Each structure stands twice: as C-alpha cells, then as structure tokens.
Amino acid sequence: MKVVNLKQAILQAWKERWSDYQWAINIKKNFPKGATWDYLNLAEALMEQAMIGPSPNPLILSYLKYAISSQMVSYSSVLTAISKLSRESGGMHRVVSCSVGSGSVAAAGLCVVL
Numbered sequence: 001m002k003v004v005n006l007k008q009a010i011l012q013a014w015k016e017r018w019s020d021y022q023w024a025i026n027i028k029k030n031f032p033k034g035a036t037w038d039y040l041n042l043a044e045a046l047m048e049q050a051m052i053g054p055s056p057n058p059l060i061l062s063y064l065k066y067a068i069s070s071q072m073v074s075y076s077s078v079l080t081a082i083s084k085l086s087r088e089s090g091g092m093h094r095v096v097s098c099s100v101g102s103g104s105v106a107a108a109g110l111c112v113v114l
Helices: 006-015 020-030 042-050 058-069 075-088
Strands: none
Touching (some): 006 020, 006 058, 042 058, 042 075
16 A cells, blocks of 8 residues: 555545554554654544545544544544534534444543534
C-alpha cells in the first residue's frame, strides 16, 4: 500500500473493505514510527470521513472504535474531533451509534449527537 496522506489511507481501507484490525496494521506500517496519532489528527480524519454521505459510515466508525480501544487515539482527541465536526456542520444533527466495548467513549456513557 503506497500512501500519500492519512485521509487517502482511510479511503483506501474503506474501498477495499479492510477489517478494523487489518486497517490498524496497515496504518501503523505506513506512517512514521515516532508519530503520535493525536498529532496526525487521526480521530478528526476518521470522523470527517465517517460523516460523508447521508448517514455515518459504519466501517469507518469501526476504525475509530478500534483506534480508541487500542489507545491509538486519546479520548480527548476524539471529543475534540466531535466538537469540531459539530461546529462545522452548521446546524446539521446526526446521531452516531458507537456501540463499542468497554474502555470506549460509549462505555463511558457518552452519547454522540452531531
């Protein structure tokens, strides 16, 4: 996989229907070892890509779920991405279903409404 940027990598994973585990392996392989995912705005990139279209993309949300549960991204970066996306949506509201396992934002009792 030749990757130019993070959004392109997310789109390629979606097009090829990678599992969340396969996505994480390929992302980690193709980006700098010292890079922190919060610095690269991984949570923001995933949220932006997931919200394209009439309803949230469940496959890309599964990548976000995996990134949260494997601690690739911090809770604060996810909340920042949600907040930024909510401000940029201009009054559009969507409910994002994030039924994920323990240790996740949803498990912490957070209901995400954009």
